[in-house]
Amino acid sequence: MQSFAIGRLRDVTLGADIVAYLEHIDATLAPFGGEFIVHGGPVTVLEGAWEGDLVVIGFPSRAAAEGWYASPAYREIVGLRTRNAACDVILIDGVEDGHRATDVLARERAARSPAG
Template sequence: MPAYAVGHLHDVNVGPDIVAYLKHIDATLEPFGGRFIIHEGKVTLMEGSWSGDLIVIAFPDRDSAHAWYDSPAYRQILPLRTRNSRGDVFFIEGVDADHKATDVLAGVPADQPLG
């Protein structure tokens, strides 16, 4: 099942460190099958509030995502980003192509709220 590395970054200081990070990150993704799905982009806000930048990187599975994040190549450039931005980064699994919204209800008692 695909997995995604998601970053919601704020206050990115686009200086020499971030430029170096951006120049090197693609090479760290390649051995693990990672590829950018979203990398910033224009947001059209429909509900709620939004600030910052969204980055989504797809991997073939959760193990590949973890292996990339823990790899020596990525660990070497990671401080270039963390010293120059703040935000949340997490992994999340995707769903199969035939997923339906009601699939999340499997095994949940009808009177129990989701979440």
């Protein structure tokens, strides 16, 4: 199942550190099959409030996403970002082909059952 690293970046100081981070991140993704799905850009807020830039990186699996984030190559550059932006970063799995909205109800019921 595909997995995603999702980041929301705010208050980015676009200086030498962020430039170096951007110049090196692609090389850290390649060994894990990571690729940018969303990398900033204009947003249209339809509900609520939104602040910052959204970054979504797709990986072929959760193991690949975790491997990338923990890799020595990425650990070497992550501070360039974290010292220069407020960030929220998560890993989340995608859904199986054919997923329907009501599939989450079955998962919720299973989690609540005594055997779940």
